Amino acid sequence: MIGRLLRLQLDAEVALSRLVLDAVHGAPLDWRPHPASFSLGRLAMHVATIPSWTAAIVRTASYDMGAGGPGPDVPASSTAIVEAHDAAIARAREVLDGLDEPALVADWTLLRDGIVIETMPRVEALSRFVVRHLVHHRGQLCVYLRECGIAVPPIYGDSADRRLLPPDLAS
Numbered sequence: 001m002i003g004r005l006l007r008l009q010l011d012a013e014v015a016l017s018r019l020v021l022d023a024v025h026g027a028p029l030d031w032r033p034h035p036a037s038f039s040l041g042r043l044a045m046h047v048a049t050i051p052s053w054t055a056a057i058v059r060t061a062s063y064d065m066g067a068g069g070p071g072p073d074v075p076a077s078s079t080a081i082v083e084a085h086d087a088a089i090a091r092a093r094e095v096l097d098g099l100d101e102p103a104l105v106a107d108w109t110l111l112r113d114g115i116v117i118e119t120m121p122r123v124e125a126l127s128r129f130v131v132r133h134l135v136h137h138r139g140q141l142c143v144y145l146r147e148c149g150i151a152v153p154p155i156y157g158d159s160a161d162r163r164l165l166p167p168d169l170a171s
Helices: 002-023 040-059 078-097 101-105 122-147
Strands: 062-064 107-112 115-121
Touching (some): 002 040, 002 078, 002 101, 002 122, 040 122, 101 122, 107 122, 115 122
Parallel strands (some): 062 107
Antiparallel strands (some): 107 115
């Protein structure tokens, strides 16, 4: 039951994220609001690939942030971003569909340079570091799009640019 609820939550959020990633088409991928900020393209790629973290959280007992890599690739195009998102979602769904309840409630630990930051049930790690992390950065990406004069799609309700409509009327 827990796995099914997590899968429903992830499916809903990745569908909304896809709307935002589709809006990136034609955006200036190298634009950034501040020199210390990700570029629009890199942030979009981050949003696109966050679902791929599902496999790492499920298949390992911990993650050390100090050992992390350089972050998401800088995409060559908005098409590459959407393709990365589709691949990440497919991997996440495959992993979640094979997960049982004991694995979801097992402990998972976040570390930094070998020091324990927090231990939590794996389902909380998935909810926090995949689903809620995705929502957070998707919101940032919407602000980037707005700053570039690109229409922001409706997410949980109308945006300033578009009304939220049922899928059959949205086209």
